[in-house]
Amino acid sequence: MLTFNGAAGGDAGNVLLLHAFPVSSQMWEPQLAPLAESGYRVIAPAVYGFESTPSRPGWSMDDYAHDLARLMEALGWKSATIVGLSMGGYQAMAFYRLYPELTKSLVLCDTRANADTPQAFSVRQEFRKAVMEKGAEEAAARMVPNFFAKETYESNPSLVEKTRESIVRQAPEEISEAMRAIAEREDSTEMLTEITCPTLIVNGMEDIVTTPEIAATMHALIPGSKLELIPDAGHLSNLDQPAIFNGILLEHLRSL
Template sequence: MLTWRSANTAEGSRSRHALLLLHAFPLSAAMWQPQIDALGETGFTVVAPNAYGIEGSEEKEGWNFTDYAHELAALLDSLGIERVTVAGLSMGGYQAFEFYRLYPDKITSLVLCDTKAENDAPEARAGREEFIRAVEQKGAHEAAERMIPNFFSPSTYTAKPQLVIDTRTMIEKQSVPVINAAMRAIMTRNDATPMLAAIRCPVLVVVGADDRVTPKATAAAIHDRITGSRLLVLPDAGHLSNLEQPEEFTHALLEHIENLMASL
């Protein structure tokens, strides 16, 4: 069973459409709070689940993104939500691809943020194995030490130091088994590249201009392969674009949803 953060889920039980927000590694649904608050004020139904073991979600050893997609479908069914726009950032993007593969009829549109479609090359898998060993030896602090320097635009570190501190705290709240189980799920994910050309729903691709983890070229490659998709590059944002530029990100998300609803 998953825990989640939400807005207007009571209305969601009577709604045919909602927004499903899937968080990055090794964070939690708390990273989506700026969007939950802003979109909640518009009356839109928003659900942001926590991955296994995070913020009270049931722990699951050896889980993969297929398991998680089925869990997400069960959560939506329990809330009476028939169809969603899925917005996933980084790891959440990998999960969004898997959810689309398994449940395309539940998806009205996709928002793919600071993510990539391909699975890991051998050298990337080796790096993730080393990450797991280091976190096992040194704890969640080690995960934060490795992730934080790559998360943000250079301007964020100086202009928004509290955001950096809050993100570090979010990571260090997680247990070692939970962090490493999520990392193994990332390592074993399906390659979504072959299905990009077959995606038929509206797609918005978002990337921070200064993202060093999944840079602009990676986002452009997704955009180029999905017919009719839109690419948005957010200035002064790195890998966590929704937190670094929350107003611009939320505006783009709301505009995407409003255009979508007008066409339904």
Template sequence: MPAAAPLRYLQALPRGTDRPRGTLVLVHAFPLNARMWEPQLAIADHGWRVIAPQLRGVDGDQKPPARSVDEYAGDVIDLMDELGIHEAVVGGLSMGGYVTLAMFRHAPRYFLGMVLADTRPQADTPDGVEGRKRMLQLVREKGASAVANEMLPKVLSDAARRNHPDLTERVRGLVLSNSTESIAGAITAMMTRPDSTSLLSTIHCPTLILVGAEDGVTPPALSQDMQRAIGGATLVILPDAGHLSSMEQPAAFNEALAQFLGHRV
């Protein structure tokens, strides 16, 4: 995995010598890493350069973990600058969506388009903050394996866990690749993130909203609310997918993404 200060990243380039049609930057979910986006690297076959940043402190990275979504956002912007990317379609899933919205808040000029997958603009509720605090205690006392056991039933649909044990183990492996410190940092970042609801009406770039029909963490109703708030946004609800829709239904996710990149951007 190549690195450009301060982040490592996955990259896929179009085949042949043609210049890419543009760049797609995809920010990963909690508590995973950039490798969750490996199925989406195939978007390069549609002529796009695909970059999947590995957020700070994740998957063995020795840098201190970020403690806010703004820090994560700044790191991704710095990576884009380092790679000479002046504009891109930027997107993320779940926590990656929080980072995407933070990037837009600070640097909207980088956005050729936006992808918001299985995410929400709202800050955590008081009950949500208490849940994060319990998760912080869990990871500090019992480590990443306890977090994996807690998260898997939430982020994967019942059908996926029942019928695709290989996917369940892949997601578990992505969680276990992260240190206690990086997981705790991400929890703190999510717990303290600002509310981005008022930001939605200022998004004027082409926007794709994706959500799994069986997402219990960020249900489709939240994505429908985002579509109404963002002028001209496209909403795709993916059947038979839970919170990690890009991993449960990669073909359908990629088809929606390719259609958006080909016809809206």
């Protein structure tokens, strides 16, 4: 069973929060209490090998989606809004492809639908090798500077350091496995046109990893979707501007 952070909430609905690479599900702390206080049952699972979740060598996005469905069944959830940021977005799209009947709505944050190009795949393999040679600190050094808006990175060192610490706590082997799963993910571009559940796309306006242009392309392909761009936010838009992010997410949930 997947391990998770969670908050009890009430009967307003169920929400799954799927985290980015290579941070842990603790990245959703600014969302857990506000969602629960608004009546939602909310959990933030960790990917295999992160936090206290058991390792699963060779895992895929589909494997994770199947375990999310089993987790929902164990909790007695008939459906949920699936919120995924970056890697979590890949998992959310895999979940919808496999379990559309369990998906009440989708919230795709700072993510992309297309698979890696050969060049991107090669870069990820080099990343994996560097992390295995130098440790989790290498992953933090490469990733954290790209996570936040410039203003946040310069003015909120405690948030930057907390994010860095969430990465270096993970085992290099598990970071490498997660990167492999990302590199081998399926292309979801064609599936976007077939999504029928309410879908919200959220992106930081200063995200240099998955740009607002990428978000707009996804929005154009998903029928009836809504696009929200958050000013002064980078790739981890939920941490960069949590109040704005929470407001957008709650507005979406209340519209269901």
